[in-house]
Amino acid sequence: MNTSRTVATGILWVAGCLCNSVNAASVSPELFPPEMRLEPLPSQAPEPKNNPSAAAKVALGRLLFFDPILSATRDVSCATCHRPEFGWADGRGTPIGVGGSGVGPGRILRATNAFPPLTRNTPTLLNVGFNGLVAGAKSDPAFAPMFWDSRVESLERQVLTPIRSREEMRGEICSEAEAVDQAISRLRSIAEYRDQFSKAFRQPQAKAVTTVHLAHAIAAFERTLVSREAPIDRFLCGNKEAMSAEQQRGLQVFQDAGCIQCHGGPMFSDYKLHFLSVSDDSARGRREFRTPTLRNLKFTAPYMHDGSLPTLRSVLEFYETLMDAASETLDGGAGTTPTIDPLLKRLNLNADDFPALEAFLEALNDNYFDKTIPTKVPSGLPVLK
Known part of the structure; x- marks a missing residue:
């Protein structure tokens, strides 16, 4: 050359x-x-028509993202494998979900754990709302490719997948079919979540905490993780x-x-x-x-x-x-x-x-992306820091 x-x-x-x-x-x-x-x-990631962004929804999504209450074991959150300090990835070759201890490259398997590390590297969530975007065309967030093999389309569908995964957040406590429903039950038992879901989706507390709203809130938060400077x-x-x-x-x-x-x-x-x-x-x-x-x-x-x-x-x-x-x-x-x-x-x-x-x-790096971690979450469970 x-x-x-x-x-x-x-x-x-x-x-x-x-x-x-x-x-x-x-x-x-x-x-x-x-x-x-x-x-x-x-300047902004495209939003699906059925999930427009709103401040209350994004704030709720951030809390859910960092709250281990979504895992059946109550010790793994979305943020366990998507850390702001590692560009919303985890700094590991492959992630450790259920049965792990610590965060980032220092996360290890506990001795009693029966779950090996996963086989795929954790993808960054920075600009994930732009997945599928190419030059000269508008991207449809309903068909945005997710995961390394593009097996799921849209953030709204993707965010529920780890909750159902045995190795990521479910463990052996419940079946794959039960995992999300049980997570919703845990959220409904927490008054602060009932209140925040109600405000974010403008529905009565008794009806606001649903699987769809859970997915929409986390997806709305993830679309704010934009890095374009x-x-x-x-x-x-x-x-x-x-x-x-x-x-x-x-x-x-x-x-x-x-x-x-x-x-x-x-x-x-x-x-x-x-x-x-x-x-x-x-x-x-x-x-x-x-x-x-x-x-x-x-x-x-x-x-x-x-x-x-x-x-x-x-x-x-x-x-x-x-x-x-x-x-x-x-x-x-x-x-x-x-x-x-x-x-x-x-x-x-x-x-x-x-x-x-x-x-x-x-020159493709932007140091000024959102790195905010909540000091606490409504469940009262520890926020991994």
Whole structure:
């Protein structure tokens, strides 16, 4: 790869954005799909028509998110695995739910625990309300892809899944079918929750605490976890000083290496499933995983669907050697292994391209996102801090 690249005004093919558009014309659109053109994030995540945002609803959702009362064991909350200090992930390779002790990378299994860690890395909730958003199109929050394998659509559906999961929040105390109903019963027994549900959804206390309202409140809160003040956002809005010369050179490397084929658009993801020759036992039976966002990677190590790569450099090196690994494992055989995604190829980077690319990825970080943790929750149970 040519190491003497220069970054000119026309480095990007960028559509008009909500702020000042960037003049860019030198990059041919055929180099990457139009939905992968780079745009800053909108100011607010899209909301489903049946769940508009409201201050009381968001406040309730935050309390529910941090309250272990939702778990059958009463010691695991949503925030156990989605911590503000780790970019609303958990800093672990794979999370520990039921039977764990502590938070973040220091969370461990208790000796008596019968549940192993889960097999998928905890995804960040920062900007999760924008899941499915690509350039030049409106995203429908009712169909927003969730989880590494996109097996669930919409935040409203996703938020109930961990409550039902044996390893995450249910344990052996009740069946999967009973888990959410029992959580609702526990919430109804708490006067403060009855009052807050009533105010958030403008219904009598006797009717306000429902499964639908539980899901809507947490989803409404999660949509407020917006991070859109990264240097890349300011750069895309016309501030050429927002990114250093090295970061701008890294952007050119990012584009020339083909990373933008999948990691483009406002969220730096095409939200498609791809096969990377990495192992997994259950991803839709095909070992395909959704392209993760590249925003705020500074906070969310380790990386990949299984949390197996500890640093950004190790991720870049993985892609640099990907085709070598693929040629060894995807040799036809019995035909049981899927064909590696045709978009994937060796990056062919020079030694000085790695630091430039890492510098560009640093420009996708925003340090000023919401990190608020409630001091207490209505159940009176401990808030993990």
